[in-house]
Amino acid sequence: MPFKFIAAIKPGIWRIIRLCAVFIVPLIGVIALLSSLVQHMVTPLLLNWADRDLDERANLIAKVLQEPAATALRLGDTHTLTQQLERVTQDERLLSAAVCDQSQHLFAWSQRYPVSQGCNAASGQGENASDSPANNLHVNLIDVPLSTVDNARMVLVHDRNYAWRRGELTQRYIVWVFSALGTCLAAVLLLTAHWSWRSWVKGVRRILLSDGTTEGTAQASPEIAPLIPDLRRLLRSVNEDRRILKDTTIEWRPETLKLLLREHMFGDEVMVVSNREPYIHELQPDGRIEVIRPASGLVTAVEPVMRACSGTWIAHGSGSADDRVVDARSRIQVPPEGIGDGSSMQGTYTLRRVWLSQEEEQGYYQGFANEGLWPLCHIAHVRPVFRDEDWKQYLAVNTRFADAVVAEARSDNPVVLVQDYHFALLPKLLRERLPRATILTFWHIPWPNVESFGICPWSKQILEGLLGSSIIGFHTRYHCQNFMESVDRFMESRISREDATVTYQAHRTKVRDYPISIHWPPPAPNAAELNDVARKAMRLQHGLPMAHKLGIGVDRLDYTKGIVERMLAVESMLEQQPQWRGRFTFIQVAAPTRSTLDAYQRLEASVRQQAQRINDKFEQLLPGSPPAIILLIEHHDAASVLTYYRSADLAMVTSLHDGMNLVAKEFIAARDADDGVLILSRFAGAAGELREALIVNPYHIGQTAAALTRALDMSLAEQQERMRALRKRLSDFNIYRWAGRMLLDAADERQHIRVQDRIVQVASASTPRRLHMPWQRRA
Ligand code: G6P
Secondary structure: OHHHHHHHOOHHHHHHHHHHHHHHHHHHHHHHHHHHHHHHHHHHHHHHHHHHHHHHHHHHHHHHHHHHHHHHHHHOOHHHHHHHHHHHOOOOOEEEEEEEOOOOOEEEEOOOOOHHHHHHOOOOOOOOOOOOOOOOEEEEEEEEEOOOOOEEEEEEEEEOHHHHHHHHHHHHHHHHHHHHHHHHHHHHHHHHHHHHHHHHHHHHHHHHHOOOOHHHHHOOOOOOHHHHHHHHHHHHHHHHHHHHHHOOOOOOOHHHHHHHHHHHOOOOOEEEEOOOOOOEEEEOOOOOEEEEOOOOHHHHHHHHHHHHHOOEEEEEOOOOOHHHHOOOOOEEEEOOOOOOOOOOOOOOEEEEEEOOOHHHHHHHHHHHHHHHHHHHHOOOOOOOOOOHHHHHHHHHHHHHHHHHHHHHOOOOOOEEEEEOHHHOOHHHHHHHHOOOOEEEEEOOOOOOOHHHHOOOOOHHHHHHHHOOOOEEEEOOHHHHHHHHHHHHHHOOOEEEOOOOEEEEOOEEEEEEEOOOOOOOOOOOOOOHHHHHHHHHHHHHHOOOOOOOEEEEEEEEOOHHHOHHHHHHHHHHHHHHOHHHOOOEEEEEEEEOOOOOOHHHHHHHHHHHHHHHHHHHHHHHHOOOOOOOEEEEEOOOOHHHHHHHHHHOOEEEEOOOOEOOOHHHHHHHHHOOOOOOEEEEEOOEHHHHOOOOOEEEOOOOHHHHHHHHHHHHHOOHHHHHHHHHHHHHHHHHOOHHHHHHHHHHHHHHHHHHHHHHHHHHHHHHHHOOOOOOOOOOOOO
16 A cells, blocks of 8 residues: 555655755755856856957057058058068967058958958957857957058957857856755755754653753753753653552542642643533422432543533533523533532532434434444444434534534633543544644443444444544553454554554544543441441331341443343342342342333333242242342432442442443442442453452353352451452542543643644744654644
C-alpha cells in the first residue's frame, strides 16, 4: 500500500528531502535569478568599456598620423600616406583607415577600407552603433587640421568583435562561478541545518532526561530557551501525575479532584454528556414532583465527579416533570435541595436537559442503543437488531447533543467527558465543531471481539465516530485490545500497540483502560450497630427469623445480569444442601428497565415464573417455611439498597457479561464490619480486581451452587480476611482515582498540545517556512 511504503522510508531521508525543499530549492532559484541578471548587465558594460578603449586608441593613432597626413595632403603624396596607413592597420583590431581631403574626397586609404562608401565608411555604425554582434565595427572620424578654415578628416575603422567574445566568455565564467557558489552554499546550509537539528533534538532530549531540573536545562542551547518553561511544566506535571498515580498513601477525595483540576487543568471547563440524567423529576398522581435517582451504574460513577468539578452535565430530560423545573435554557442546578445520599460529597453543577421526541427516543435509545449495540457488546446470547430507521435517529440525536455541547461550551477547548454507547458518533461530530476540545469518551459496557462487532452494519461509522476522541477509555485491557483489533480490521489507520494509540486521518486517539469504581470512603464508616439494625429491620420486614441467612442480588432487570441462572443456582444449592432449606432466603432486588422492549418483557416473565416455581417446590418440601426466593421488581432508593447490602450474609453478582459491575463494589463498601461474602461472575470486569471474591462461571449452575454453599459455610475469620483485602482495594482505587486518572491523561494531552503549539511557533519564527516536526499533530 502506498501509505505503508511511504511510512517505511526512513525519517532521516524525509528530513533531508524536507530540508532540500525548504532551503535548497529557493536558494537555487535566487542564485539563478542573480546570475541571469548579472549576465544581462555584463555585455553592455563590456561593450561600453571596449568603445571607450577604441576611442582612446583611435585618438592615439590619429595623433601619430596627423603630421604625416597633413604633409602628404599638402604635397599631394598619396603613395607615402597609403603606405603609412597600411602600416598602422597591421594591428589586429584596426581594420582599415583612410584620409579625406578638405572637400571630403578620399585621398588615401588602406587595403581593407570600404572605398565605395567614400568618407562615410560604415555609415549608420559609427560611434553610436547599437550593441549587437551584427554591429561589429567601431568608426572614428577625426579631423586633421590643415588650415584655420578647412580641415581634412581621418577615418579609423576598428573591429569590435573581440568585445563580444570577451562578453560571452565572461558570461560563461559567471554561470560557473554562481553554480559553484550555490553548490557550496547549499552544502553548508544543509550541514548547518542538519547539525542544528541534531543539537536541537539533543538539547530537548537532555532536558527531558534531566526531568526538567534547573541544572539540566542550564546547558540548553539558546534556540531551545523559549521552550524551557513549557517543557519544565510538562515534565513536572508528568512526574507529579506518576507520583499521584503510584502513591497509594494519597487519599482520593472530591477535594483531590478539585485540586487536580485547578493545578493541572488550570480550572478548565468540564462537561459530561450522557443519555441518562442524574436526577429525574417525576410528576406524582397527587400533583407533587418527586426527584428520582436512576438505577444506573453510569450515574452512580459520574455523579460524584461532577460534584467535584462543578461543570455542566448534558443529558436526555426523560422525567414527566423535567420540563417544569428547568429555566428557559433547559437548565437546572443540581443536586436538588434535600437530596442527599448521606455521603460527604459537596458541590453543585448544572444539568442541561435535551428534549427528545417519541420517534427519536424510540429509534436512538430503545432501538439502536438498546436493541442493537447493547446485545452486540454483551455476549448474553440475545440477538442484536439493527434497523435503518433506528440508525437515522441515532445519528440525528447524536447531532442534537453535539449542538447542545457547542451551545453550552464557554470556551473553544472544553474537556468533554462523553459517556457510553449512546454517543458513539458524538466525538467525531464534536471534533469537527470544537477542534481544540479534549474529548474523553468512556465506554461503560464491554467491547466485543472483532467478529461479533462486525455484525453491526455501521461498524465503520461507529469506529470513525469514536476516533474523534482524544482518549477513549474502557474498563479493562481486554476491551481495549478488542477495540484496537476492530479498528485494525475495519479502518485504514495506524495503530501503535506500544503506546496504545490509533492515528486515523492524522488525528491520534489514545486507548486506555480505566477500571471504574465507586465513592469511597463509604457513607457511614464502622457503623457496626447500623449493621445490626439493618439485619433486624430486613428480617422483620420480610417476616424472617433473626438467625435466618440472607443472600442479596441488586440489579437492573436486564438479561445480561444472569438473574435466572442465579435463581437456578439457589435452587440447586437447596436441593443438594437440605440443611439450608428454610434457613436461607435469596432476595433479588430488580429495578425495571427498558420494559417496553420484547427481550426485557420476556425476561421479566421468565424471572417471575422461575421464582414462583422454585418457591413452590421448596414450599412443598418444607411447608410453612420462609420462601427460598423473594423477588422485588421495583425501584429502591439508595438508602434502602444500602440496608439490603448491610443486612445480607452474601451477595450474588453473577452477570453473564458486564463491563465492570458496580453492585459488587457497592456491596463491599457497605460491609464496614468486614464480614459477608461476595460471589462474583468471572465475566464481569470487576472480577479482574476483586480476586478475593468467590469467582464463578454463571453458566455453570453447579459451580455457582457450590460457591453458595461455600459462602454459607465460610468462617467469620475467612470472611473478614477476604473482605478486608477487597475493601483495601476499593479504598485504593475509588471513583475519584478513576476520574483523576482520566483527567490527568486529559491534562497531559492538553499540555502536550500546548507545547507542540509553542514548538511550531518557535520553528516558524526561525525558519522561512513552517516546518512540520515529526511529533507535530496535523489537526
Ligand atoms: C448500566 C450500564 C451503563 C448504561 C446504563 C444504561 O448502568 O453499565 O453502561 O449506560 O446501564 O441504563 P439505562 O437505564 O439508562 O438504559
